[in-house]
Amino acid sequence: MADLWQNAMDHAVALARTAGAVVREALQDERKVMMKSSSVDLVTQTDQKVEQLIIQSVKDKFPTHRFIGEESVAAGEACVLTDSPTWIIDPIDGTTNFVHGYPFVAISIGFAVNKQLEFGVVYSCVEDKMFTARRGKGAFCNGRPLQVSDQKEISQSIVATEFGSIRDPETVDKVLSSMRKILCIPVHGIRGAGTAAVNMCHVACGCVDAYYEIGIHVWDVAAAAVIVSEAGGVLMDVTGGQLDLMSRRVLAASSRSIGERISREIEAFAPVRDDAPPPQ
Ligand SMILES: O=P(O)(O)OC(CO)CO
Numbered sequence: 001m002a003d004l005w006q007n008a009m010d011h012a013v014a015l016a017r018t019a020g021a022v023v024r025e026a027l028q029d030e031r032k033v034m035m036k037s038s039s040v041d042l043v044t045q046t047d048q049k050v051e052q053l054i055i056q057s058v059k060d061k062f063p064t065h066r067f068i069g070e071e072s073v074a075a076g077e078a079c080v081l082t083d084s085p086t087w088i089i090d091p092i093d094g095t096t097n098f099v100h101g102y103p104f105v106a107i108s109i110g111f112a113v114n115k116q117l118e119f120g121v122v123y124s125c126v127e128d129k130m131f132t133a134r135r136g137k138g139a140f141c142n143g144r145p146l147q148v149s150d151q152k153e154i155s156q157s158i159v160a161t162e163f164g165s166i167r168d169p170e171t172v173d174k175v176l177s178s179m180r181k182i183l184c185i186p187v188h189g190i191r192g193a194g195t196a197a198v199n200m201c202h203v204a205c206g207c208v209d210a211y212y213e214i215g216i217h218v219w220d221v222a223a224a225a226v227i228v229s230e231a232g233g234v235l236m237d238v239t240g241g242q243l244d245l246m247s248r249r250v251l252a253a254s255s256r257s258i259g260e261r262i263s264r265e266i267e268a269f270a271p272v273r274d275d276a277p278p279p280q
């Protein structure tokens with residue numbers, strides 16, 4: 001049987017490539033930075049332009065589909081995942097990197113139907129790496145198959161994480177305490193690319209063995225979640241329970257045992273959910 005969503009996936013790949021060219025071009029110019037929820041939660045006109053470009057093109061081709069887009073939600077759109085075909089878009093994952101010219105910047109496009117993720121496209125546009133995965137059909141980078149690492153020994157692992165953009169001292173203490181405990185296992189090292197989507201693609205590639213973060217959003221992880229699981233990895237909540245895409249918490253690992261071992265060291269906290277009703 002023909003794959004029902006292959007057309008949509010082909011369109012997502014083409015759009016990610018076009019969007020990536022826009023982002024690369026914008027890296028040559030001065031970038032005007034605006035703030036969202038805080039002085040470390042940044043947005044630029046390129047984020048907004050790229051999201052509009054993607055959404056308009058999808059609307060023209062698939063008029064009944066719905067959207068969850070980072071900058072649309074920031075502008076007041078609801079962040080609700082229904083059973084309808086839904087595109088989950090982060091126009092620039094790694095805006096802080098983009099602002100500073102730090103070379104990990106990705107366009108992330110996930111697609112869900114009946115609340116199940118069907119495909120994910122992450123284009124790391126400075127490196128020109130196109131990560132793709134269709135549910136049940138494997139994960140690829142520039143067409144080459146991806147496989148997570150077979151590392152089973154936590155003390156020989158590299159773990160990716162980020163400091164995040166929630167900077168009240170109590171939260172920062174929890175973030176640092178988790179990192180401290182993981183460092184002291186000890187693991188080989190802790191890394192962070194500055195984009196959740198690329199960190200997860202690094203799990204899929206096998207160059208890191210796990211990635212976790214609290215404070216990310218559904219648009220940061222939806223696309224890369226398909227890429228990790230199709231590369232043979234596992235996704236879970238930071239407590240080791242089931243992943244909840246709207247919870248703003250994710251742990252991706254090369255195996256359940258590595259994931260659960262890391263989850264034991266994480267001081268979990270619960271940011272306001274992505275699907276929480278807006279404050280009155
Ligand atoms: O750069 P963005 O899209 O704000 O995303 C951050 C996390 O929220 C990096 O993954």
Ligand SMILES: [Mg+2]
Nearest residue numbers: 090093094220
């Ligand atoms: Mg993001």
Ligand SMILES: [Mg+2]
Nearest residue numbers: 070090092093
């Ligand atoms: Mg973004």
